Amino acid sequence: xxxxxxxxxxxxxxxxxxxxxxxxxxxxVFRTMRLLDGELQDWPLHYQTLVADCSKILxxxxxxxxxxxxxxxxxxxxxxxxxxxxxxxxIITRGDGARGYAPPxxxxxxxxxxxxxxxxxxxxxxxxxxxxxxxQTRLASQPLLAGIKHLNRLENVLARAELKDPRFFDxxxxxYQDQVVEAVSGNLFIRKAGQVMTPILDQCGVAGxxxxxxxxxxxxxxxxxSLTRLTVQDVLTADAVIITNSVYGVLQVTxxxxxxxxxxxxxxxxxxxLHYVVH
Amino acid sequence: xxxxxxxxxxxxxxxxxxxxxxxxxxxxVFRTMRLLDGELQDWPLHYQTLVADCSKILxxxxxxxxxxxxxxxxxxxxxxxxxxxxxxxxIITRGDGARGYAPPxxxxxxxxxxxxxxxxxxxxxxxxxxxxxxxQTRLASQPLLAGIKHLNRLENVLARAELKDPRFFDxxxxxYQDQVVEAVSGNLFIRKAGQVMTPILDQCGVAGxxxxxxxxxxxxxxxxxSLTRLTVQDVLTADAVIITNSVYGVLQVTxxxxxxxxxxxxxxxxxxxLHYVVH
Numbered sequence: 162x163x164x165x166x167x168x169x170x171x172x173x174x175x176x177x178x179x180x181x182x183x184x185x186x187x188x189x190v191f192r193t194m195r196l197l198d199g200e201l202q203d204w205p206l207h208y209q210t211l212v213a214d215c216s217k218i219l220x221x222x223x224x225x226x227x228x229x230x231x232x233x234x235x236x237x238x239x240x241x242x243x244x245x246x247x248x249x250x251x252i253i254t255r256g257d258g259a260r261g262y263a264p265p266x267x268x269x270x271x272x273x274x275x276x277x278x279x280x281x282x283x284x285x286x287x288x289x290x291x292x293x294x295x296x297q298t299r300l301a302s303q304p305l306l307a308g309i310k311h312l313n314r315l316e317n318v319l320a321r322a323e324l325k326d327p328r329f330f331d332x333x334x335x336x337y338q339d340q341v342v343e344a345v346s347g348n349l350f351i352r353k354a355g356q357v358m359t360p361i362l363d364q365c366g367v368a369g370x371x372x373x374x375x376x377x378x379x380x381x382x383x384x385x386x387s388l389t390r391l392t393v394q395d396v397l398t399a400d401a402v403i404i405t406n407s408v409y410g411v412l413q414v415t416x417x418x419x420x421x422x423x424x425x426x427x428x429x430x431x432x433x434x435l436h437y438v439v440h
Numbered sequence: 441x442x443x444x445x446x447x448x449x450x451x452x453x454x455x456x457x458x459x460x461x462x463x464x465x466x467x468x469v470f471r472t473m474r475l476l477d478g479e480l481q482d483w484p485l486h487y488q489t490l491v492a493d494c495s496k497i498l499x500x501x502x503x504x505x506x507x508x509x510x511x512x513x514x515x516x517x518x519x520x521x522x523x524x525x526x527x528x529x530x531i532i533t534r535g536d537g538a539r540g541y542a543p544p545x546x547x548x549x550x551x552x553x554x555x556x557x558x559x560x561x562x563x564x565x566x567x568x569x570x571x572x573x574x575x576q577t578r579l580a581s582q583p584l585l586a587g588i589k590h591l592n593r594l595e596n597v598l599a600r601a602e603l604k605d606p607r608f609f610d611x612x613x614x615x616y617q618d619q620v621v622e623a624v625s626g627n628l629f630i631r632k633a634g635q636v637m638t639p640i641l642d643q644c645g646v647a648g649x650x651x652x653x654x655x656x657x658x659x660x661x662x663x664x665x666s667l668t669r670l671t672v673q674d675v676l677t678a679d680a681v682i683i684t685n686s687v688y689g690v691l692q693v694t695x696x697x698x699x700x701x702x703x704x705x706x707x708x709x710x711x712x713x714l715h716y717v718v719h
Contacts, residue, residue: 165539167458176455177463179446179531179552184456186593187466193539218594219601248539252458255597260444260472260527260556262593262600262624273458277539301582302616306594313592314465314541315497315585318534321541322498337581345541 166238167275171231173238181271183254186262187312189271190214191252192370194407195279197438199245201232203407206370211253214309215270220255223270235274246440248408250275254312279440282409287432287439290413290424291330291404293344295393296320300336300343300365308368320345331404333396333417336365341391347406348372349414351391351399352427358395361388371405374435393417401427410437445517446554450510452517460550462533465541466591468550469493470531471649473686474558476717478524480511482686485649490532493588494549499534502549514553525719527687529554531591558719561688566711566718569692569703570609570683572623574672575599579615579622581643589646599624610683612675612696615644620670626685627651628693630670630678631706637674640667650684653714672696680706689716 169177182188192211195202208225215222228251252273258265298320306313320332332345343349343366350359350372357379362368379386396402401424402414413428415421432439448456461467471490474481487504494501507530531552537544577599585592599611611624622628622645629638629651636658641647658665675681680703681693692707694700711718 165459169455169458174454176448176453176457176460178455179448179554180444181455181463182597184460184463184531185470185591186597187591188594188597191464218598250539252463260529260554260559262596263603264597264601275458275539280539298584299582301580301585303578303580303595305577305598306580311594312464312466313594315467315590315592316582317541318461318465318467318543319497319584322543324542 165275165277166235167273168231168235169273170271171234173235177271177273178257180257181254182256182258183252183271183312185258187314188218189220189252189254189312190218190310191250191312192310193248193250194370195440196245196247196249196276197440201249203370203374206373207407210310210370210373211251214311215253217309218311219264220253220268220270222253223272228272231272232274235276246279247276248279250277252312280408286330286409286412287429290415290428292328292416293331293333293404293414294324294326294329295418296323296332296334296345298323298334300334302336302338302364304364307365308362310367310369317345330412335393339392341393341396342366344404347404347409350375350386350403350405351396352401353395353399356387357384358387358389358391360391369406371407371410375405375411375431378435397422399423401425403428403431410439411435444554444556445514446552447510447514448552449550450513452514456550456552457536459536460533461535461537462531462550462591464537466593467497468499468531468533468591469497469589470529470591471589472527472529473649474719475524475526475528475555476719480528482649482653485652486686489589489649489652490530493590494532496588497590498543499532499547499549501532502551507551510551511553514555525558526555527558529556533591559687565609565688565691566708569694569707571607571695572610572612572683572693573603573605573608574697575602575611575613575624577602577613579613579644581615581617583643586644587641587647596624609691614672618671620672620675621645623683626683626688629654629665629682629684630675631680632674632678635666636663637666637668637670639670648685650686650689654684654690654710657714676701678702680704682707682710689718690714
């Protein structure tokens with residue numbers, strides 16, 4: 162039996178129509194976040210990002226009130242323990258549509274919440290860090306969709322399918338200009354001579370909410386992160402490298418393929434500074 | 441009431457799970473074809489293309505026997521008139537999956553058939569031809585996915601959303617290198633000094649089944665089509681320009697934005713040569 166539970170437009174139905182534009186064309190956006198002690202972590206920032214991403218693909222994001230109401234109706238239908246913790250994915254699509262790419266004149270966005278249990282990570286990913294493999298799959302440059310967490314994720318699927326050796330936690334993705342962009346399922350920062358840097362994501366990649374939290378935090382410290390272009394060489398010669406996402410938080414990267422990377426307590430420190438609770 | 445009918449894995453269910461990888465990541469492929477007199481037009485070629493496209497994204501296409509059996513079960517449940525004609529879309533996805541991009545070790549592909557009524561076109565698109573607008577939305581170069589009719593179609597959605605003036609039938613899409621690639625919902629051929637040419641689609645674009653039929657037909661005539669790179673200037677100075685897909689067949693293009701194009705009876709002749717029946 163599946164441990165996953167979901168609702169569509171606030172109802173516990175068996176699925177979405179195959180004519181839904183999310184299914185037909187990947188015509189929508191999504192976000193994944195943790196539910197801890199009954200609270201959706203960083204919901205205001207996730208919602209703000211959903212609104213911005215919807216707007217970039219010419220959709221209007223449903224109101225935060227509607228989304229919270231539908232989320233609560235999903236949670237109230239669950240077993241007790243699932244009301245308190247888990248991973249919650251919210252998907253907003255351009256709704257049902259007739260055949261053809263043309264967006265409906267008046268689109269009624271579809272709202273989907275998917276709850277699943279919190280992943281169980283080995284403790285070592287926090288205490289010892291993780292290894293990345295360098296993906297053969299490159300990201301295409303498409304400024305119109307860069308940064309958006311949209312539903313067109315075949316590149317990530319192909320990149321993740323390259324992982325055969327379970328000693329690697331995630332992959333490092335480059336674009337066709339040999340620039341480092343992100344991890345398959347997270348963002349990447351490096352630190353070198355005191356300067357924190359992360360790829361600019363104006364051509365491809367997903368701008369994660371944890372990435373934004375880190376950018377915001379360094380800004381409040383008067384040490385803005387440099388949004389820049391990075392090469393594999395920059396990663397290999399950094400003083401420290403981290404990957405970030407809303408589920409695992411911040412992880413130290415200690416290896417790229419067979420190559421060890423310099424590392425320190427940056428990830429641990431950042432988790433503390435951002436009040437990230439290891440679940 | 442919707443005129444659309446569908447089945448998922450051979451059953452007339454209300455939808456697909458939001459955890460289906462087709463919905464979550466656009467992780468699948470599709471084809472659209474006409475149903476005429478109870479026969480799926482060009483089914484062998486569509487199936488062959490589905491197999492090739494699945495393979496390119498590391499999926500194994502279900503057998504033709506299974507697909508035909510499921511298609512027939514959908515059709516047998518319909519009203520009499522819908523058994524004879526319509527547009528049939530088949531979608532194959534990597535099936536249901538846990539959270540995360542990693543493809544399941546053993547994926548059970550999801551098969552979806554969607555039937556909808558034949559579109560009613562103005563007679564003039566066949567007798568007088570059609571006008572295209574030049575899309576601002578460009579196609580990204582991604583050789584790994586070029587030519588495949590996959591479910592990651594946000595670029596086409598954005599390109600089609602540009603169409604505000606109903607006098608235009610479809611849009612002309614370019615890549616970021618200013619090469620002409622395709623129409624938003626079809627392929628494009630030009631003829632110049634007796635030579636037929638079409639974009640090569642090694643960087644982006646969808647290689648349609650009607651395009652393949654045309655390539656095959658010219659080959660049997662000993663006049664192979666040149667797969668090449670075309671500019672807007674090549675389109676503007678061609679002796680004739682056509683767009684093609686499996687639903688409308690072959691259409692003469694007589695205008696690009698405000699610019700009239702040279703035209704002749706090429707589209708009409710090709711429809712006859714390919715035994716395309718205008719519905």
